[in-house]
Every structure is written in C-alpha cells, then in structure tokens.
Amino acid sequence: MADESKPSQEPESTQAEPKGASPAPAPKSAPTPAAPPAPKPGAPSPKAPAPLQIPLDNDLVRRYRARFGAAILDALEDRKQHYLVVDSAQLPEIARYSREDEKFDLLEDYTAVDWPRRDKRFDLIAILYSFPNNIRLRLKIPIAANEHPSSLVDIWPTSDWLEREIFDMFGIEFAGHPGLKRILLPDGWQGHPLQKDYDILQQDTAWVRENLGIDSGQ
Amino acid sequence: MADTVDQDATHSNDTLLGADELILNMGPQHPSTHGVLRVKLKLDGERVRGAECVIGYLHRGVEKIAENRTYQQFAPYVDRMDYVAAISNGLGYCEAVEKLLNVEAPIRAKVIRTILTELQRIASHLVWLGTHALDIGALTPLFYCFREREEILKIFEKYCGARLTTHAFRIGGLQYEAYDDFEKDVERFCKDFERRIQEYVDLLTGNSIWIGRTRNVGVLNAADCIALGATGPILRAAGVKWDLRKAQPYAAYDRYQFEIPTGTNGDTYDRYMVRMEEMRQSRLICLQAIENIPEGPIFGKVGKVIKPAPGEIYHSIEAPKGILGYYVVSDGTVQPYRVRIRPPSFINLQALDKMIRGHLVADVVAVIGTLDIVLGEVDR
Numbered sequence: 001m002a003d004e005s006k007p008s009q010e011p012e013s014t015q016a017e018p019k020g021a022s023p024a025p026a027p028k029s030a031p032t033p034a035a036p037p038a039p040k041p042g043a044p045s046p047k048a049p050a051p052l053q054i055p056l057d058n059d060l061v062r063r064y065r066a067r068f069g070a071a072i073l074d075a076l077e078d079r080k081q082h083y084l085v086v087d088s089a090q091l092p093e094i095a096r097y098s099r100e101d102e103k104f105d106l107l108e109d110y111t112a113v114d115w116p117r118r119d120k121r122f123d124l125i126a127i128l129y130s131f132p133n134n135i136r137l138r139l140k141i142p143i144a145a146n147e148h149p150s151s152l153v154d155i156w157p158t159s160d161w162l163e164r165e166i167f168d169m170f171g172i173e174f175a176g177h178p179g180l181k182r183i184l185l186p187d188g189w190q191g192h193p194l195q196k197d198y199d200i201l202q203q204d205t206a207w208v209r210e211n212l213g214i215d216s217g218q
Numbered sequence: 219m220a221d222t223v224d225q226d227a228t229h230s231n232d233t234l235l236g237a238d239e240l241i242l243n244m245g246p247q248h249p250s251t252h253g254v255l256r257v258k259l260k261l262d263g264e265r266v267r268g269a270e271c272v273i274g275y276l277h278r279g280v281e282k283i284a285e286n287r288t289y290q291q292f293a294p295y296v297d298r299m300d301y302v303a304a305i306s307n308g309l310g311y312c313e314a315v316e317k318l319l320n321v322e323a324p325i326r327a328k329v330i331r332t333i334l335t336e337l338q339r340i341a342s343h344l345v346w347l348g349t350h351a352l353d354i355g356a357l358t359p360l361f362y363c364f365r366e367r368e369e370i371l372k373i374f375e376k377y378c379g380a381r382l383t384t385h386a387f388r389i390g391g392l393q394y395e396a397y398d399d400f401e402k403d404v405e406r407f408c409k410d411f412e413r414r415i416q417e418y419v420d421l422l423t424g425n426s427i428w429i430g431r432t433r434n435v436g437v438l439n440a441a442d443c444i445a446l447g448a449t450g451p452i453l454r455a456a457g458v459k460w461d462l463r464k465a466q467p468y469a470a471y472d473r474y475q476f477e478i479p480t481g482t483n484g485d486t487y488d489r490y491m492v493r494m495e496e497m498r499q500s501r502l503i504c505l506q507a508i509e510n511i512p513e514g515p516i517f518g519k520v521g522k523v524i525k526p527a528p529g530e531i532y533h534s535i536e537a538p539k540g541i542l543g544y545y546v547v548s549d550g551t552v553q554p555y556r557v558r559i560r561p562p563s564f565i566n567l568q569a570l571d572k573m574i575r576g577h578l579v580a581d582v583v584a585v586i587g588t589l590d591i592v593l594g595e596v597d598r
Contacts, residue, residue, distance in 0.1 A: 052320075052529045078529045079317060105444050108534065109543055109560040125545060125558070127532055131444065131458070134465050138532065158447030161568045169281070184274035184597060193282050200279075200286045 053078045060102065060137070068094055073142075083138035088124070091141055092150045095126070099155055104128035104137060107156035110163065112170045114196045121145040122172060126152075143172065151177040169194035186211070238262060242579065246275050250353040250583040253593030257570070257582065264578050269571045273564075276597035284557035289315050289389060289524040292557065297383035299561065300595040302345045304383050305338035305374070306537040312387045313468055314533035314544035316518070318526040319389075327391035327516045328470040333404060333507045334377065334386055335469065336500040340411070341370040342538035342590075343493045343500075350490075350587035351422060354431045359421055366414050369407050376403065390520030401508040408501045408508075415497060422490070432486035436573040436585035439484050446572065447565045450540030452589070455492045456484035462536035469535075474506045486588040493590075525552050539563050539590050561598060563591040 053076045061075040064084060071094065074085035086094050098104040109127040120142035128137045143149050151174040152159040163174045164183040171192035174180055181187060188211075190204045209215060245256040254275035260268040280299060284292045296311045297304035309331055316323060323331070348363030371381040376397050378386045386392075422428045438448060440456040453460060461478045463471040479495035481488025526548040534543030540562030549555040566589050574585045 052527055079320060079531055081530075081532060106449075107447060108541060109532075109545060109558065111545060111558040113547055113556045127543070127545065127560075131460060136532070156447070157445045158565060158568065161564065182274075184277040186274070193279055198282075200282055 056082055058082075063102070064094070064097075067097060081136070081138065083140050085140045085142065088141045088143045088147060088149050092152070092155065094139065095152050095155045098128055098137070098139070102130065102137075103132045104130045106131060107152070107158050107162070108136070110152070110156075110159050110166065112166045112172060112194075114170060114194065116196045118142075119144070120147075122170060124149060124166070124172070148173050148175040150175050151180075153177060168192065171195065239267065244582065246272070251586060251593075252349060252591060253596075255567075255586070255591070255593055255596070257586075259579065259582065261579065266574045266577050266579060266582060269574055269582070271567060271570060273567070273593070274597050276593050278598065280598040281557055281559060284554055286553065288552045289526075289554060292554070293387075293389065294383065294385045296559070297385055298594060299559065299598055300342075300537065300539065300542075300563065300592045301382060302592055303338050303342040303538045305334050305386050306342070306535065306542060308385060308387045309335050309469065310533065310535040310537065310542045310544055312389050313535065314531055314546050315389045315524065315526070316520075317533050318529070318531040318546050318548055319520065319524065320527075321390060321518050321520055323391040323518050324515045325470065325512045326514045327387075327518070329473070329507055329511050330392060330396055330516070331387055332470040332474075333504050333511075334374070336503045336507075337370045337373060337404070337407075339500045339538045340497050341367045343497050344370075346493060346538075346587075346590045347418060347490075350584075350590075351428075353583045353587045354428065356422065356425075356428065359418055362414065362417055362421075366407075366411060369410075373400070373403050373407065376400075388517070389524060391515070391517035393517075395516060396511065401511065404504055404508050408505050411501050412498075415494065415501075418494070423494075429487060431581075431584055432490060432588075434483070435486045435577060435581050436588055437483060437485045438569055438573050442569070442572060443484070446569045448540070448569045450536070450538070450562055450566070450590075451489050451492045451496065452484075452540065452566055452569070454479060455481035455488035457482055462534060462541060468533075470507070471503075474503045476500075476503050486584055489588045523552060525550065534560065537562055539592070539595075540566055559598060561595045563589075563593075563595040564598075567591050567596055 056075040056077040061084065065072050068090055071087040071090040072084055073087055076083055106129040107126060108129045111125050113123045113125060115121060115123065122143050122145070124141040124143060126139040126141070128139065141149065149172065151163055153163070160178070161183060163177055164180060166172050167174065167180055168182040168185055169192055182189065186207065189207055191198055191202065205216070240261045242259040242261050243256065244259055245251040246254040251257070256272035258270045258272065259266055280295055283295055293308065293311060296307040299307055344363040344367040348360035351359040374384050374386065375381045377400065378384050378394055438452060438456060440453070440458050443453045443456045443458065457480050459478050459480050464478060476499040479492045479499065481492050528548055528550040530545065530547040532543060532545045534541050541560060542562055543560030545558040545560070546554055547556040570585060570589060574582050
C-alpha cells in the first residue's frame with residue numbers, strides 16, 4: 001500500500017508545472033502532458049516553508065482505518081483541516097459508513113480536481129459535514145481517467161446534480177447515476193472545460209456555429 | 219407554451235409518459251423564474267407530477283476563469299455569481315484565501331466586514347421578499363422592499379463606490395476605511411428599518427391570500443433538507459436550529475448576540491417567517507457592531523503578491539441563501555490551481571422537484587420564489 005498512497009503526496013510536487021509553464025497573461029495553452037517536471041516555480045521563494053500537510057492520527061481516523069484498513073490510503077491535516085485519501089473501489093462503503101456511523105449527514109460539496117500528469121488523473125473531493133458533531137471531513141478519492149466511480153446518489157441524494165456537474169466539467173462518469181448528463185453546458189457540447197488541457201479560450205466551435213449561427217463565442 | 223411532444227423531457231429513469239400526462243415548459247424567459255431558469259413540468263391536469271430544471275443559460279465558467287487569474291484578479295468575479303449578495307460572496311472568497319495563506323484580517327476589518335455583510339443579507343432578503351410577494355400577486359411589497367434596499371445600496375456606494383458588484387473586501391482585510399458618517403448611516407437605517415419591517419408584516423403576515431398561497435406549499439422537512447443539501451433559511455424553516463455563523467463563527471460573529479429563527483412545518487410560509495426574523499436579527503447585529511468598532515489597522519500581513527504555499531482549503535460561510543463554500547487548491551503559484559464554489563442556490567434548486575410534486579402549477583411560482591435562487595450563482 002505504500003506506493004498506493006503516493007497520489008496524495010504527488011499533488012504538492014507536480015501541481016506547480018501547468019501554470020509555471022506560462023504565467024500571467026498568456027492562457028495556459030494545453031500543457032504538453034509529457035513534459036518533465038523541470039522548472040519549479042515554487043522554489044524561488046526565499047525560505048522554503050515546512051510542508052503544511054502533516055499526517056493525521058486521531059480517533060476518527062483510527063476508526064476509519066480499523067474498519068477499512070488499506071482502503072484508507074492516507075490521512076492528512078492541512079491548515080487545521082482534515083482529509084482522508086481513500087480507495088475508489090471502496091467508495092460506496094466508506095461513504096455509507098461516513099453517513100450512518102460517523103454521522104456525516106450532509107454532503108456539503110462534491111467536486112473534482114484534475115492532475116493530468118498523475119497516474120490517477122483525477123481527485124474526487126467530497127466535503128462532509130456532521131450536524132451532530134459540528135465537524136467537517138474531506139474525502140479525497142484518486143481515480144484514473146477511464147475509471148467509473150460509483151455514484152453516491154443513494155447515500156446522499158444531493159450528489160445527483162453535483163455528480164452531473166463533475167461529469168459535465170471533467171468528463172468523469174459515475175456508475176449507477178440515475179440520469180447522468182450535462183447540467184451547465186448544452187447536451188451536445190464536446191469537451192470538458194475544467195480539464196487542465198482545455199484552454200480557457202477553447203470552445204466547441206462546431207456547436208457554436210450550428211446553434212448560435214456565429215463563428216466564435218469569444 | 220405547452221409542448222406535448224418534447225420526449226427528451228422525461229428523465230431517463232422515468233417510465234414513458236402516460237396518455238394523460240402533459241409536459242409544460244416554463245421559462246427560460248419567464249418573469250417569475252428570477253433569471254433564465256427553464257423548468258419542464260410534468261403535469262396531470264393542474265397537478266405537478268415532476269419538474270426537471272434546465273439550467274446553465276448563464277454559465278460563464280467562473281471556476282475556469284479562476285484558474286487563469288491571480289488570487290486578487292479573481293476576487294471581483296465572485297461578486298457576479300450571487301449578484302444580489304455580492305458582499306457575502308466576497309467575504310467567503312477573501313476569508314478562504316486568507317485561511318489558505320494562514321493570515322487573519324485585523325479585528326477592525328472583520329467588524330466592518332460583518333456590518334456590511336449583514337446589511338447585504340438584509341438587502342438580499344428584501345429582493346427575495348419583494349419578488350416573491352410579486353410572484354404570488356402582492357405588488358406593493360416590492361416597492362417598499364426596494365425603497366429600503368436603496369438605503370443599503372447607498373451605504374455601499376458611499377463605502378466603496380459601487381452598489382451591486384461591490385468588490386468591497388480585499389484578501390487580507392479592507393482597502394477602504396469606513397467613511398466618516400458610516401456608523402451614523404448604518405444606525406439611521408437600522409433605527410428606521412424596525413418600523414419598515416412592521417409595514418411588510420402588516421401587508422403579508424396575517425393576509426389570508428398570502429397565507430392561502432404559502433401555507434403547506436412546498437413543504438420540505440428537515441431530513442429531506444439534509445439529504446438534498448438544502449441549507450440556509452430552507453433548513454431553518456424545517457426546524458433545524460443551525461447557522462454557520464453560530465456553529466463555526468467566522469468574521470466577527472462571535473462578538474455579537476443574535477438568535478437563530480426556526481420554523482416548524484418547513485413550508486413556504488415558515489420560510490417567509492424565518493427570513494423576516496433573519497432581517498430583524500441582522501439589524502440587531504449591525505446595531506451591536508456599530509456601537510464599538512475597534513480601532514486599528516484594516517489590512518493584515520498580506521503582500522502585494524499572493525502566493526500561498528501548496529495545499530488546499532475549504533471555507534464556507536452562511537450566505538443569505540445558504541452555505542456558500544470555497545474549496546481552493548494552491549500549487550504555490552500566484553494563480554489558484556483550482557477554485558470550487560459551493561453555490562447555495564444551485565444545490566437548493568435541486569429540491570424544487572421534491573417540493574412541488576402534487577401541487578398546482580401556480581404554486582411552482584411560489585416555490586421558485588421561496589427557494590430564493592439567483593441564476594447567476596446557479597450557473598456560475
């Protein structure tokens with residue numbers, strides 16, 4: 001499991017590149033995904049601060065580990081906020097346990113982050129809140145680009161639209177979702193804008209031409 | 219308006235339309251949808267059997283824009299989500315980035331932020347009340363509400379030069395000191411507003427038409443609220459005494475006394491009562507805050523270049539419409555790697571289908587009004 005926990009650490013080291021490649025005004029034109037992580041734009045800052053992500057080990061984490069063992073890939077604290085990195089294969093069980101046993105009754109938010117250079121390209125981020133205990137917990141679920149994580153609609157109905165938005169923006173398909181289709185963009189749109197290789201000026205030109213009768217929406 | 223052959227209107231998990239079911243298309247250009255919201259209503263006679271929202275007409279890719287701007291450059295964009303409560307959006311964003319930077323705004327800045335945010339809550343609720351009443355057929359409250367809201371917008375304008383999309387706060391504190399008569403203006407508004415609220419109460423609270431149109435309409439109980447993620451006044455009207463300002467205080471809310479109003483039935487009338495009481499409570503918070511605005515700096519230790527250490531933060535606030543959250547990931551550069559906005563309107567709107575099943579078509583308008591959505595925030 002040691003190498004399984006890597007994805008959680010990697011963001012901190014790899015995430016600098018896509019932006020460092022082309023700073024301020026120039027839009028991040030599709031970064032060549034194969035480029036080696038050469039320049040480290042984070043480095044120039046004079047004093048390299050201590051890592052803010054520290055291992056977390058409290059009662060809550062111990063209960064999760066006791067229950068799910070190796071499926072809890074990592075437990076970290078970042079700026080006093082806690083998160084668990086969990087295996088997507090056990091996502092429904094962990095989610096159900098979170099809601100029913102740990103009383104995280106509110107799925108406050110559910111989203112994704114794209115790390116194009118990583119083996120497991122996406123992180124799903126579930127932000128849980130417990131009304132009885134007044135605490136939050138984040139679940140971070142690394143998934144591969146072609147993976148179909150289980151839908152959480154049965155566990156938290158609110159994830160219906162949230163999963164549709166993730167699908168719309170990142171192209172992640174949820175297995176078992178009752179009506180997975182785009183929500184913010186038009187149904188026929190090609191591409192998923194919050195993927196890192198989708199340029200900010202990019203659009204579905206064919207769709208725009210056909211449906212709006214103009215050459216460009218820009 | 220009726221569109222009987224729109225087959226794609228059936229949700230994919232629904233069975234085929236029955237012979238006596240009818241799809242009625244409402245919006246996107248409909249005055250009572252409060253923006254460009256399209257609702258496909260499945261009807262059985264006058265009864266609503268289901269509703270599917272079609273949204274995204276105002277989608278501007280706010281989260282994508284964030285990844286291509288610096289932290290400061292993105293701040294004005296958040297005002298354009300919930301544009302009737304821009305100050306709340308700004309507060310959430312600034313506090314989120316401050317947490318990411320591990321800095322705090324000075325106490326004076328926090329107090330002024332709190333005052334402005336509470337005034338914004340009143341202004342937002344006034345827009346809700348005016349338009350909600352208008353949708354149901356009461357014309358007069360709209361004029362009264364906008365009259366009072368104007369006074370709040372004047373305070374904003376005096377403070378930062380803008381009325382609607384204010385960009386009032388900065389990451390690290392405030393750019394502007396409170397102007398000379400700030401306290402006086404706020405006090406004058408608050409003193410006056412007590413009487414004004416009574417005018418709305420006289421118009422609506424005991425009005426039998428109002429009661430008839432709102433009682434037992436759009437009921438959402440506490441369990442359903444939590445399951446569907448509906449927060450803010452909707453959750454409180456269902457009897458859950460919970461408010462982020464109390465549960466996890468931010469800004470300067472821990473300094474002030476206020477009550478969390480709750481309802482019992484979770485219907486449209488209860489949500490009306492809860493929001494009315496919230497306006498009174500916001501007024502009290504403002505009055506307490508202006509009594510003693512601490513002296514001191516208004517800007518914390520934040521440099522001109524904002525470059526948070528790699529990592530992530532989630533911060534949420536009790537916006538007028540519910541939990542407004544920001545999940546920000548930093549890769550150590552001047553631009554955020556990812557900004558996710560948890561929009562209360564978007565998530566609350568999801569409850570529409572459940573709330574209007576079994577009601578009449580006319581109630582759809584009441585329920586959209588009571589959800590208090592702003593499409594700029596739904597679509598982002």
